[in-house]
Amino acid sequence: DAKTTQPTSMDCAEGRAANLPCNHSTISGNEYVYWYRQIHSQGPQYIIHGLKNNETNEMASLIITEDRKSSTLILPHATLRDTAVYYCIVRPSRGTGNQFYFGTGTSLTVIP
Amino acid sequence: GAVVSQHPSWVICKSGTSVKIECRSLDFQATTMFWYRQFPKQSLMLMATSNEGSKATYEQGVEKDKFLINHASLTLSTLTVTSAHPEDSSFYICSARGGVRRNQPQHFGDGTRLSIL
Numbered sequence: 001d002a003k004t005t006q007p008t009s010m011d012c013a014e015g016r017a018a019n020l021p022c023n024h025s026t027i028s029g030n031e032y033v034y035w036y037r038q039i040h041s042q043g044p045q046y047i048i049h050g051l052k053n054n055e056t057n058e059m060a061s062l063i064i065t066e067d068r069k070s071s072t073l074i075l076p077h078a079t080l081r082d083t084a085v086y087y088c089i090v091r092p093s094r095g096t097g098n099q100f101y102f103g104t105g106t107s108l109t110v111i112p
Numbered sequence: 113g114a115v116v117s118q119h120p121s122w123v124i125c126k127s128g129t130s131v132k133i134e135c136r137s138l139d140f141q142a143t144t145m146f147w148y149r150q151f152p153k154q155s156l157m158l159m160a161t162s163n164e165g166s167k168a169t170y171e172q173g174v175e176k177d178k179f180l181i182n183h184a185s186l187t188l189s190t191l192t193v194t195s196a197h198p199e200d201s202s203f204y205i206c207s208a209r210g211g212v213r214r215n216q217p218q219h220f221g222d223g224t225r226l227s228i229l
Contacts, residue, residue, distance in 0.1 A: 043205045043220035102156040
């Protein structure tokens with residue numbers, strides 16, 4: 001039921017910005033975009049979410065295109081500890097669909 | 113921030129044993145919790161939605177008699193893997209949604225690694 005498409009893997013140099021894309025071309029008007037990451041053998045960690053406006057917090061920035069069919073998670077200065085699998089998930093804000101369905105995510109490797 | 117605690121972190125037991133995993137929301141009340149399973153090198157697969165005070169809702173293909181879910185309070189949900197066999201060995205993860213607004217994110221526990229011998 002995952003409605004998102006992400007590249008399987010990406011590399012990023014330590015200290016550089018990591019830009020992780022997500023395609024959600026079938027997103028509905030009431031669906032939010034959520035980003036999580038999972039470091040090996042741990043539970044997923046919440047990063048950020050948004051509806052249509054760009055969002056920023058202490059961890060990352062979320063850029064959502066105007067048509068909302070894609071988004072980009074930006075880690076401004078990647079560190080080795082950012083190596084993880086990053087998941088982009090869309091979920092309705094109303095109705096009974098509280099569930100998250102995970103896709104395959106992007107495995108980000110930060111290189112020293 | 114919202115914290116979800118899972119216990120135990122890992123368990124090894126013999127085939128045929130039943131195993132109970134606890135999921136607690138530590139600083140918020142959660143009327144709904146979720147249980148996932150993750151096999152090596154795969155993504156998380158939603159197993160069921162746990163509803164406080166009512167029956168859990170299971171995803172298609174998940175045996176409700178095999179994976180018993182009890183959500184007796186607003187801060188505790190339990191998953192019991194009954195008569196576990198080696199094919200049930202997996203990483204089990206729970207989550208809970210913090211707050212009332214539906215757009216608030218889910219927060220995940222650190223998972224329970226179950227190994228059946």
